[in-house]
Amino acid sequence: MVREFKVLNIKCGGCAGTVKKALKEEFDEIEVNLEVEPRIITLQTDENFDEEKLRYKMKKLGYPFEDEELGKFEEVGTKAKSFVSCAIGKMDSKS
Numbered sequence: 254m255v256r257e258f259k260v261l262n263i264k265c266g267g268c269a270g271t272v273k274k275a276l277k278e279e280f281d282e283i284e285v286n287l288e289v290e291p292r293i294i295t296l297q298t299d300e301n302f303d304e305e306k307l308r309y310k311m312k313k314l315g316y317p318f319e320d321e322e323l324g325k326f327e328e329v330g331t332k333a334k335s336f337v338s339c340a341i342g343k344m345d346s347k348s
Contacts, residue, residue, distance in 0.1 A: 259319035262335035263292040267342035
C-alpha cells in the first residue's frame, strides 16, 4: 500500500537526501515531493508498517509530520535539527 505523509521543515534536496538515506534501511525507498508545501513523503508499506516509528525517526531528524502537536520549545528544536540534517544532506550529495 502506498502511503503519503505531510512533513514540515523539508526545504531542499539536501533535506530530502538526508531523509532518504536515514530511512532507507528500515522503510526502503522514500520519495520526497519538493513541489508542494508542506512537503509530502511517499513510501510503500506492508502489514508490518509502524507509523509511530516513522514519526519518531522523522521528528528526530527535525522533520515532524504536519499533524503533530509541538510545543514552542519542540518546534524550535525540530527546526534546528532540520538545519543540521539539511547541511549533512548537502555535504553527502557532494561526495
